[in-house]
Amino acid sequence: MDMATAGVAAEGTARKGAAPSAVAMAVLGVEGALLCAVLFLVGLGESPGLGGGEPFVAFAVAPLLLLLVLFAATVLTAAYVLPALLLAHWTARQLTGRIAWWWIPPACTLWVLPALAVPSWHLTGLALYAAVLSPTLAAHHTLARADAGRPVQPCAAILTWGTLAVLCVVVVGGVVRG
DSSP states (O other): OTTTTTOOOOTTTTOOSSHHHHHHHHHHHHHHHHHHHHHHHHHHSSSSSOOHHHHHHHHHHHHHHHHHHHHHHHHHHHIIIIHHHHHHHHHHHHSSSSSOOOGGGHHHHTTHHHHHHHGGGGGHHHHHHHHHHHHHHHHHHHHHHHHTTTOOOOOHHHHHHHHHHHHHHHHHHHHHHH
């Protein structure tokens, strides 16, 4: 089964799980929401400005940040995660005849190599690599399970656990700040 058909049910059968692209976008969305929660807590801790309405502004900007995170997750999935996954699987099949997770990190590295040529971009390249490695591994895991005919974890479970993690970050951060 290839990436285009992973997680897609044939006629007359029940869908077993999510497509690799959906899983990657869900993981990236959770990572982005965690980042937004941390930034929200850091923003609340800044010194008050002239208006003094920082909590209100933070809550008003949250939906816009969520849209930005979803857009970034979509772009990163299409431009980075899926091409890296395709490259890793193609290389693995050419060299060993099967796919394995250890081909994913080197394939993800290729997209940040240009950033390593410029010293001021090293941190940005490392952050991008760290942010994209886990969704690529999750998409690989989804594809490998679908190829083996095993059920695939739906995105709802990823988003549920991610929401719980974001809420924990906000609550614990709020308690520590307060």
